[in-house]
Amino acid sequence: MPKRRILVTSALPYVNGHIHLGYILETVQTDIWVRFQRLRGNECLYVCADDTHGTATMIRAREEGRSEAELIAGMQAAHVADLEEFDISFDNFGSTNDPENERLCRIMWKSIRKAGLVKEKDVEQLFDPVAGTFLADRFVRGTCPKCNATDQPGDNCSKCGTTYTPADLINPQSTLSGATPEVRSAKHLFIELEQLHDFLETWSQSGDHLQPEIANYLRGHFLGEPLRDWDISRPAPYFGFEIPDYPGNYWYVWFDAPIGYMASTQQWCDKHGGNFDDWWKSPDTEIHHFIGKDITYFHTLFWPGMLKTAGYSLPTKVHIHGFLTVDGEKMSKSKGTFINARTYLNHLDPSYLRYFYASKLNDHVDDLDLALDEFISKVNTDLVGKVVNLASRTAKFVEKTGLSQGYPDDGGLFLHAAKLGEEIADAYENCDYSRAMRLILGLADRANPYVEENKPWELRKDPASAQRLQDVCTIALNLFRQIAIYLAPVLPRLAEQTGELLNDPITSWDQTQKPLVGTQVAKFQHMLKRIEEKDVHSMIEESKQGEVAPTSGEKASPEDRWNDSGDALAAEPLASECTFEDFTKVDLRVARVIEAEAVPEARKLLKLKLSLGGGETRQVFAGIKAAYEPEQLVGRLVVMVANLAPRQMSFGLSEGMVVASGPGGKDVFVLSPDAGAVPGQRVH
RNA sequence: GGUCCGGUAGCUCAGUCGGUUAGAGCAGGGGACUCAUAAUCCCUUGGUCGGGGGUUCGAGUCCCUCCCGGACUACCA
Numbered sequence: 001m002p003k004r005r006i007l008v009t010s011a012l013p014y015v016n017g018h019i020h021l022g023y024i025l026e027t028v029q030t031d032i033w034v035r036f037q038r039l040r041g042n043e044c045l046y047v048c049a050d051d052t053h054g055t056a057t058m059i060r061a062r063e064e065g066r067s068e069a070e071l072i073a074g075m076q077a078a079h080v081a082d083l084e085e086f087d088i089s090f091d092n093f094g095s096t097n098d099p100e101n102e103r104l105c106r107i108m109w110k111s112i113r114k115a116g117l118v119k120e121k122d123v124e125q126l127f128d129p130v131a132g133t134f135l136a137d138r139f140v141r142g143t144c145p146k147c148n149a150t151d152q153p154g155d156n157c158s159k160c161g162t163t164y165t166p167a168d169l170i171n172p173q174s175t176l177s178g179a180t181p182e183v184r185s186a187k188h189l190f191i192e193l194e195q196l197h198d199f200l201e202t203w204s205q206s207g208d209h210l211q212p213e214i215a216n217y218l219r220g221h222f223l224g225e226p227l228r229d230w231d232i233s234r235p236a237p238y239f240g241f242e243i244p245d246y247p248g249n250y251w252y253v254w255f256d257a258p259i260g261y262m263a264s265t266q267q268w269c270d271k272h273g274g275n276f277d278d279w280w281k282s283p284d285t286e287i288h289h290f291i292g293k294d295i296t297y298f299h300t301l302f303w304p305g306m307l308k309t310a311g312y313s314l315p316t317k318v319h320i321h322g323f324l325t326v327d328g329e330k331m332s333k334s335k336g337t338f339i340n341a342r343t344y345l346n347h348l349d350p351s352y353l354r355y356f357y358a359s360k361l362n363d364h365v366d367d368l369d370l371a372l373d374e375f376i377s378k379v380n381t382d383l384v385g386k387v388v389n390l391a392s393r394t395a396k397f398v399e400k401t402g403l404s405q406g407y408p409d410d411g412g413l414f415l416h417a418a419k420l421g422e423e424i425a426d427a428y429e430n431c432d433y434s435r436a437m438r439l440i441l442g443l444a445d446r447a448n449p450y451v452e453e454n455k456p457w458e459l460r461k462d463p464a465s466a467q468r469l470q471d472v473c474t475i476a477l478n479l480f481r482q483i484a485i486y487l488a489p490v491l492p493r494l495a496e497q498t499g500e501l502l503n504d505p506i507t508s509w510d511q512t513q514k515p516l517v518g519t520q521v522a523k524f525q526h527m528l529k530r531i532e533e534k535d536v537h538s539m540i541e542e543s544k545q546g547e548v549a550p551t552s553g554e555k556a557s558p559e560d561r562w563n564d565s566g567d568a569l570a571a572e573p574l575a576s577e578c579t580f581e582d583f584t585k586v587d588l589r590v591a592r593v594i595e596a597e598a599v600p601e602a603r604k605l606l607k608l609k610l611s612l613g614g615g616e617t618r619q620v621f622a623g624i625k626a627a628y629e630p631e632q633l634v635g636r637l638v639v640m641v642a643n644l645a646p647r648q649m650s651f652g653l654s655e656g657m658v659v660a661s662g663p664g665g666k667d668v669f670v671l672s673p674d675a676g677a678v679p680g681q682r683v684h
Numbered sequence: 685g686g687u688c689c690g691g692u693a694g695c696u697c698a699g700u701c702g703g704u705u706a707g708a709g710c711a712g713g714g715g716a717c718u719c720a721u722a723a724u725c726c727c728u729u730g731g732u733c734g735g736g737g738g739u740u741c742g743a744g745u746c747c748c749u750c751c752c753g754g755a756c757u758a759c760c761a
Contacts, residue, residue, distance in 0.1 A: 213688060213689060214688095216687080216688060216689095217687070217688060217756075219687095220686085220687045220688070221686095221687065221688095221756085221757080293755080293756080294756095296756095322755075323755085359696095360696085360697095364689075364690095365688090365689075365755080365756095366689070366690080366754080366755080367754075367755070369696095371695090371696085373695095374695080374696070374710085377710065377711085378696085378709090378710080380721090380723090381709085381710070381723095382709085382710095384721060384723075385720095385721085385723055385724075386723090386724085388720095388721080388723095389720055389721080389723055389724070390720090391720095392719085392720050392721070392723085393719045393720035393723080393724080394719075394720085396719085396720090397719075434697080434698095435698085438697085438698075438708080438709080441708095441709080442708085442709095445708095445709085448724060448725070449724085449725060449726090451719080451720095451724080451725090452717080452724065452725045452726090453725085455717090455719085456719060457717095457718070457719040457720090458719090460719085526721070528721085529721070530721055530722090530723090599759090602758090602759055602760080603758095603759085603760090604759075604760045605759065605760060606760095621759080621760070621761095622760070623759085623760025623761095624760080625760085641761085644761065645761085647761055649759060649760090649761095651759075654760095654761075656761090657761060668760095
């Protein structure tokens with residue numbers, strides 16, 4: 001079979017945060033595939049980079065009082081260190097802020113310009129002349145231009161689902177003042193993706209480039225109607241690359257991010273004497289992207305469109321996976337299940353997680369659940385109990401003699417496992433790792449009974465059985481070695497240890513086809529410890545405490561004493577300064593929840609009736625369904641914005657807002673006054 | 685509400701082209717063993733394949749329909 005040349009990427013982690021176990025899921029999925037290809041003898045280049053551009057980086061650098069470059073360098077070093085410890089075998093890990101990327105962006109840009117896809121458009125934002133402010137989409141309501149439904153929000157119609165911009169609305173109204181907004185414009189550059197509609201339709205719907213559910217998704221969501229223009233520029237201030245023929249404007253981060261795959265390839269070529277075009281312009285090279293479902297749109301529409309236009313190879317396949325949940329729920333900081341890679345490494349061996357992910361991954365887009373009890377029992381039972389046990393129960397019997405010179409009769413066990421190789425390889429090739437793991441563990445389930453039946457521990461008691469003992473152990477260790485090779489893409493360390501134990505390095509899938517005989521056997525050393533429940537617990541505890549661990553107990557400064565993480569502030573930086581007068585415009589009042597019920601048709605909304613005392617009530621819809629049971633709230637005092645302009649929602653009129661903190665979902669925390677406050681009191 | 689993916693044993697899942705009596709691992713019960721990291725091996729209890737209808741000689745598998753769960757999207761000012 002001819003050697004394949006394959007370029008593989010994982011999505012670029014954003015430079016604004018540390019690597020967590022969700023991203024590890026993606027890189028482990030990718031790395032297993034990459035290592036599998038290499039083991040099969042294919043030429044496989046695995047590149048990645050940090051995604052660095054955008055407003056978030058700029059703001060964070062400003063807050064930390066250093067340059068963006070310093071921020072990027074520091075975080076990149078941390079990312080690389082974390083990923084290396086998880087045995088992710090990148091050939092190159094770059095940054096989208098590297099000069100190679102800017103150069104490639106310009107090349108790409110030139111082609112897109114030349115193809116006539118770029119147009120300058122006024123971005124029409126609506127301006128409220130009464131309130132004196134620009135209006136984000138959600139502040140505008142009006143009549144849907146398609147179905148004429150009235151009172152629809154500014155971005156899409158809740159009746160017919162059409163998406164549009166606020167300026168398309170018929171009879172738009174500001175929800176702030178009720179005034180008719182004026183259109184004000186700023187110039188942005190757009191890519192007219194619709195020109196590529198036919199190409200994208202064909203590419204996405206045929207040729208097995210995408211998983212079937214993804215192809216369906218695109219057909220259902222985007223390809224059924226004209227593709228919208230893609231707003232590709234951002235005016236200064238912005239952290240990114242300035243657009244050469246459009247000074248004062250920068251490429252939007254999602255333009256330069258995927259080009260980072262190419263830039264990282266370029267860096268590798270420069271270091272190793274490779275030829276860039278062999279990877280990005282050769283029909284003989286396969287290109288595989290591994291991404292999470294959240295960035296499907298960019299990788300399956302924009303990116304192929306850009307590549308096509310600029311004359312580069314198209315992705316052979318975009319492999320899309322779901323999100324990681326922990327114990328069945330979204331990762332949560334307060335529950336300690338938002339686990340950073342570094343926190344995991346402080347307590348547990350990366351091999352555990354690589355195996356667990358492998359045992360759960362398939363080629364569908366479903367979310368993957370890290371159930372901690374299952375994690376412990378699966379790793380201990382499968383890896384330690386079944387696989388490593390094969391070596392640990394037999395190796396020391398042949399420590400002095402080595403393996404037999406010829407491979408003894410094993411009743412067909414080795415041959416059976418060798419024949420299974422192609423089926424296992426198919427499973428890996430198709431990203432159905434859970435199937436591969438099942439097949440491989442089935443081999444361990446055949447090998448352990450063999451040891452049981454042949455009782456090496458009895459053979460060793462009788463010197464006359466010395467040859468038999470060596471033969472039995474030779475068989476057991478060969479069966480173990482086959483398994484270790486099949487598992488090598490998942491567990492590179494185990495493969496390495498096995499090579500050392502049997503004095504024959506594991507380098508190729510084909511080594512599963514021929515028994516190893518006559519080699520020395522090293523003194524057996526523990527290959528993998530069992531997972532202890534307490535280690536998992538301490539990892540969770542550390543995650544709960546946040547990233548900033550106190551260095552010592554002595555004389556902690558007031559800020560350190562509570563060990564509060566800076567994440568929340570970083571996620572939502574302080575707003576610009578306001579005057580006292582600004583503040584007094586907001587009338588905050590203590591209110592009592594007198595009725596609360598879930599809105600059945602809405603996933604996040606509770607309908608509340610708030611009392612300000614004296615019979616004065618307000619109906620408010622609050623997005624706190626996931627965090628609170630309605631019964632919990634009835635009778636409770638809260639703080640509300642009492643003079644907020646009412647907003648018509650699909651389910652009724654919302655006449656205010658309940659004050660709460662937190663990122664959303666289950667992590668929403670409603671504010672309450674201390675005892676003594678009464679409804680109607682203003683909050684100053 | 686729209687789109688997509690699912691529902692098989694207590695749990696996690698296999699089940700190929702529609703074809704014998706629906707399988708595995710874990711957990712549970714019983715026993716064996718003592719080489720091995722409280723590891724291993726043997727035996728064993730668990731299923732109306734979400735419900736209903738249809739096609740067929742034959743349906744977990746195909747079709748229709750309903751129910752339930754999840755994801756995406758929208759509402760969360």
